[in-house]
Amino acid sequence: VIMEITQKLTKFATLDYEEYLRFVGQYTSFERAEVQRVFREFDEDSSGSLDTEEIEGVMRSFSITPFKATVEAAIAVVDEDHTGTVEFHEFVHLLTVYKKTEGFSQAEVKDLYAVFYKFAVPVSDSKLREVPESEMRNALMNLFGPQTLSVGVKLVNEVLVKIQKKKEEKAAKRALSRQQGGPEQGMKFREFLVWARCLREAEITAYRRKFDKVDYTKSGLLMQDNLKEALHHIGYTALRPEVEDLLERRKVSKDDMIDFECFVNLVQDFCRTDGFSRRDVDEFFEVFSAFDKEGSGEVGVLEVASMLRWLGFSIELDVANSYFQSVNLDGADRMGFAEFLRLMRLHRDDCLGHMQEVFDRNCEQELVLKQDCLKQVLTQMDRRVSVNVISQCLQGVRDARYIDFDDFVQVTDNMRRHILNQMRKQAGFTDDEVRTFQQAFDKYDTDGNRKLTRDEMPPLLADLKIDLRTVDDQRHFVRPSLSMVLNGWFVT
Template identity: 25%
Template structure:
């Protein structure tokens, strides 16, 4: 086996790719060999593979290699051969969804294309991608090169918009309480709670998938991959509830169906809070049906705001700032905050609530 070299700071695109691949190889190798079974994970980490190309990985490997593992140079060769197949697949997909043969696809066709290969095309993500490819303008159609750029962005950012990446990065840094650049199990739980997930949300299995060095912690890069997996699972989960509660024969949920869905998810929805959350998303018309992307954005925001009306949130935030004054409050301070809001709680009540 060839000896893996440590990556250096090189500037050309070709050398930058080699550095990135070297980093991935060094993280996943055992005895300076990368096993065949780790290739999907390696390509994910390197920003090469999403749902639409995963089925190419093992046929590509089997065509070019006869052993079950690769040294570093062989891994580079594999990525080169995989890239050729991947670009061919992209061209075939583009041609398939270019219905009129014009050499261009519109944003709706892009969403259909992504959906056909297992990528959930949330409307706000597709819009963000199209705006970015169009240098800030909402272009009406995409050519093959622009489509390839869309896939490249999707892969590099793990399917998140640029704003979502910024928000998640800021959340990572805010929850990294010891400042060591990694999140432990407890800090990950706080991240998910900040995003509105239930304290009972189980993430051990996803953590095991994304904790590549088996340290029980996540680096910032691993954290983005972890959040991608969390979102993929949550989208599939919410989609099932969406389908169950879409009962009126129209594609989408009415306000009443949305309320029933929230109750099925374990929430006790306040109608005023629901209306205010929809208004924040420019979805104030309650006589229309909401598509899945709109419902997803609503649930994300509704959870982050704990299902509270705006005035209740403002009152709670003001009370917290008055008594705590920093992002982390002790249990006795939390008891004072709650009492200032009119709740009759003891220290032990606050302690139990803080532990949830």
């Protein structure tokens, strides 16, 4: 249409100002007539307005899956008179909104821009930014979590093929018009939104296949018990507590069946938290904020290793760095909370794999552990387990006599938290080490007043094989270390 109008205006390859104004007028008239044609096409009952079902047809023509929530959100944006239907002038508004947002909500556009900005660079002589061609794959892959990367790789490859095809078409058009190619252009945010929409629709198609795979009755409805299996097909090891938390935060009642739209909403919510419950996410964010001492919203690999240890996980720096590099697709030396959450997902799955191996080695044929062998099994996970800890670790378990894998994970998590609390309380020393300190302390606390003088400290430290050679060593050791370990015993 553009070529047709310009050819009528001039035989040259450029337009002067007057010709440009006439072009704008003619194209605006064409566009309005086209919008009216589309409006009449979808106004099936010729009422002069579009209802919900008719708006669904419009969205399908935009290649947007017309979920109920999406349709309601679209109507809410443009329905000025609150009739629940869309009249022609409101329809024009709707088209304008969707041209700019590709059907994403305001919150989604904000999240997408954060991903775009992370990989984009400034364009010379402009305030705009664009993602260089070399970073397009990483930018698009960043839209997926670590568990859905296998799906993401396939979808991103399909999109990159389309992008390359578009570039070749542009190059061919330039060659026909004998224009100079100029420098290679990157992807601006508007184009990034277009391809993000393509990815979203491809992702929904993939979700449909997973949904149909566990829809054993072919009714278009899933029982909640099938949700774990569906999430497993997508790439997540979904445990009962996380699924229950997901259903609760999406306000799905226990007896509700799950249709495809509800399923997509559940999966997208689950992916946003990388499969963690609200409790876990809150805990991770609290720790992240504590170690982000500068308040920059980012941490480095050293902080990540320290954070994992603070959460009770024994990890070496090189392992922490491996996780760090796996999720930091832009190659930066620092990461934000979103990347840290993805890192925790990778670490969690490694832990779950180890737990599964231990569980499988020790479970009965019914795939359950009996309580009387629980201490032996937990000792394989952590040698610091004691009998008096086990009863506390069983809190929240449905049936302590027969423990399935989901319960076993919960018991193991409870054990980690209990040991972690004890270790923090005891300044990182084990129960056996604290007992050794207690015995040594009692030996020199001859009057039983739970206090030691400075003269009594050197032989005590000698018994503990702690060699403090200088006065500075003694001063730095006494207050911050022993006072914490002895937990209430003071040195005078």
